[in-house]
Amino acid sequence: RKRQIYENLNKDKDKFLADKYNRLKERCKKENIFFNLTKAQYIKRYHDQNGLCFYTDEILICWVGDGWKFNNSLSVDKIIPEKGYIEGNFVFCTNRVNTAKSNFTLDEVKKYMPGWYDRLRSYGDF
Numbered sequence: 001r002k003r004q005i006y007e008n009l010n011k012d013k014d015k016f017l018a019d020k021y022n023r024l025k026e027r028c029k030k031e032n033i034f035f036n037l038t039k040a041q042y043i044k045r046y047h048d049q050n051g052l053c054f055y056t057d058e059i060l061i062c063w064v065g066d067g068w069k070f071n072n073s074l075s076v077d078k079i080i081p082e083k084g085y086i087e088g089n090f091v092f093c094t095n096r097v098n099t100a101k102s103n104f105t106l107d108e109v110k111k112y113m114p115g116w117y118d119r120l121r122s123y124g125d126f
Contacts, residue, residue: 034084054091
């Protein structure tokens with residue numbers, strides 16, 4: 001049954017994203033992280049980025065099941081971690097990039113990752 005679910009999610013990006021959205025929303029509830037995104041906002045952000053990492057323009061891998069943990073696997077980054085998952089404060093990136101960025105403040109991103117900071121500045125008013 002699990003394999004059938006994975007195959008279904010892997011065939012349709014929007015179903016995959018809806019599943020990721022539901023899992024993220026549940027995790028935020030358990031960990032008391034602010035979350036007020038709609039599923040439509042979440043999926044729209046992915047399509048606005050054309051399925052590419054916000055920071056590196058690499059293709060995001062949307063896959064569940066065995067071997068899903070690729071460096072380019074889709075991950076969701078909170079731009080300003082304290083704000084939580086709200087419209088204008090999240091982007092999709094690769095798992096590797098999100099791990100590297102961690103919970104950096106904007107000042108730390110500006111200092112250590114100036115190219116990424118420039119992309120953030122062009123995305124929103126921070």
